[in-house]
Amino acid sequence: MQTLLLAGWMLATFGWLRPIVASINYLSAQPYSKRLLKLIHVVLLGSAAIITLVGFAVFAIRLLSPEAIPASPLEMGYVGVGVLLTSWWLADAIRWQIACRTDLDEERHIRRMSWKETLQGHPEASRWLGLPGNEVLLLEVAQRSIRCEGLPAAASGLSIAHFSDVHFRNGMPLDYFRGVFEELARLRPDVYIFTGDLHDDPECVRWVSELFGSLHAPLGCYFVLGNHDWYADAVQARIVLEDAGWIDLAGRVLPLRDPSGEIVIAGTEFPWMGDLPPLSLSPEGRFRILASHTPDLWKWASQNGVNLMLAGHTHGGQIRLPILGPVFAPSVYGVRYAGGLYKEGSMSLHVSRGVSGRDRLRFGCTPEITRFVLKCSPRVELAKASPAEASH
Ligand SMILES: [Fe+2]
Numbered sequence: 159m160q161t162l163l164l165a166g167w168m169l170a171t172f173g174w175l176r177p178i179v180a181s182i183n184y185l186s187a188q189p190y191s192k193r194l195l196k197l198i199h200v201v202l203l204g205s206a207a208i209i210t211l212v213g214f215a216v217f218a219i220r221l222l223s224p225e226a227i228p229a230s231p232l233e234m235g236y237v238g239v240g241v242l243l244t245s246w247w248l249a250d251a252i253r254w255q256i257a258c259r260t261d262l263d264e265e266r267h268i269r270r271m272s273w274k275e276t277l278q279g280h281p282e283a284s285r286w287l288g289l290p291g292n293e294v295l296l297l298e299v300a301q302r303s304i305r306c307e308g309l310p311a312a313a314s315g316l317s318i319a320h321f322s323d324v325h326f327r328n329g330m331p332l333d334y335f336r337g338v339f340e341e342l343a344r345l346r347p348d349v350y351i352f353t354g355d356l357h358d359d360p361e362c363v364r365w366v367s368e369l370f371g372s373l374h375a376p377l378g379c380y381f382v383l384g385n386h387d388w389y390a391d392a393v394q395a396r397i398v399l400e401d402a403g404w405i406d407l408a409g410r411v412l413p414l415r416d417p418s419g420e421i422v423i424a425g426t427e428f429p430w431m432g433d434l435p436p437l438s439l440s441p442e443g444r445f446r447i448l449a450s451h452t453p454d455l456w457k458w459a460s461q462n463g464v465n466l467m468l469a470g471h472t473h474g475g476q477i478r479l480p481i482l483g484p485v486f487a488p489s490v491y492g493v494r495y496a497g498g499l500y501k502e503g504s505m506s507l508h509v510s511r512g513v514s515g516r517d518r519l520r521f522g523c524t525p526e527i528t529r530f531v532l533k534c535s536p537r538v539e540l541a542k543a544s545p546a547e548a549s550h
Pocket of ligand 1: 516
């Protein structure tokens with residue numbers, strides 16, 4: 159009985175952390191000021207630390223006591239509820255695994271690169287970068303071919319390079335980003351889309367002209383900003399990106415000058431800045447691409463006829479635990495949209511793990527850039543190949 163109670167204490171302590179982590183994720187998705195968010199994090203992480211310490215202290219007292227200590231009803235209740243709460247962890251892990259689809263690719267090719275050996279001792283590098291297992295100086299270059307419902311036949315084969323959350327800041331060597339942007343340039347897509355969080359330090363904005371200015375695409379380079387740009391200096395970020403030749407998509411719906419002439423591209427920085435784009439004003443039947451910093455707008459996007467949504471913000475969780483996967487993700491949906499390719503109704507949603515982050519720690523969550531090749535559905539391909547046959 160005593161052993162069972164001790165095991166229960168450990169499990170309950172772990173379980174009671176779950177509502178705190180859920181609160182952190184939900185509140186971090188809100189458009190609060192940086193100062194208020196910091197206060198919320200201090201209070202909630204402090205509560206988590208107290209729960210853990212009390213849990214371990216009671217465990218130690220019971221373990222070291224020569225006689226069995228009878229459990230009070232309050233103690234039994236705490237353990238019972240806490241053990242039940244551990245199932246919340248498992249349910250979230252399973253939901254993320256199911257939601258994050260790996261079966262949507264026609265083709266997928268992934269290449270992993272590392273600058274860890276060469277840059278972890280760099281004078282510009284923070285000591286965090288050299289931690290064993292830290293993946294912040296790695297990069298995954300993904301080339302994915304996906305079927306998109308509603309894509310016009312004339313646009314089949316359109317390529318989009320999507321990247322997000324570069325978080326330029328001191329402590330990360332500029333040479334790492336030079337390597338990432340060289341890889342982005344090698345992808346040679348029809349369109350580049352960057353989904354926000356350009357910087358955390360306004361002084362690193364000077365990197366933009368060299369790095370973003372090195373990318374060119376026949377159908378354009380588009381961006382929206384993110385919450386960290388809002389905290390740091392969104393006005394400056396917008397100016398330097400536009401000066402580098404990038405097109406601001408925030409709150410706008412623009413035609414994409416592709417051969418089909420039937421694609422529109424929209425963007426939003428909501429809820430931190432601006433408005434939702436007026437998608438209802440674009441003609442019916444157009445293939446709609448939405449760039450949004452947060453994936454939390456997926457329901458609005460799906461209801462407004464978006465066919466392909468590209469987002470970032472959640473960084474893949476940055477730290478993924480064995481079995482449980484990601485734990486922290488600033489989303490009202492918790493870790494469900496931490497990163498990956500999703501299908502919501504007829505809409506495809508890609509949530510990038512991002513290139514970097516304010517916190518320079520990544521475990522089991524490599525930075526990524528992705529090149530998509532869009533393919534139309536087999537029905538549209540059939541109609542294109544044989545219009546007479548398809549009409550019957
Ligand atoms: Fe970010």
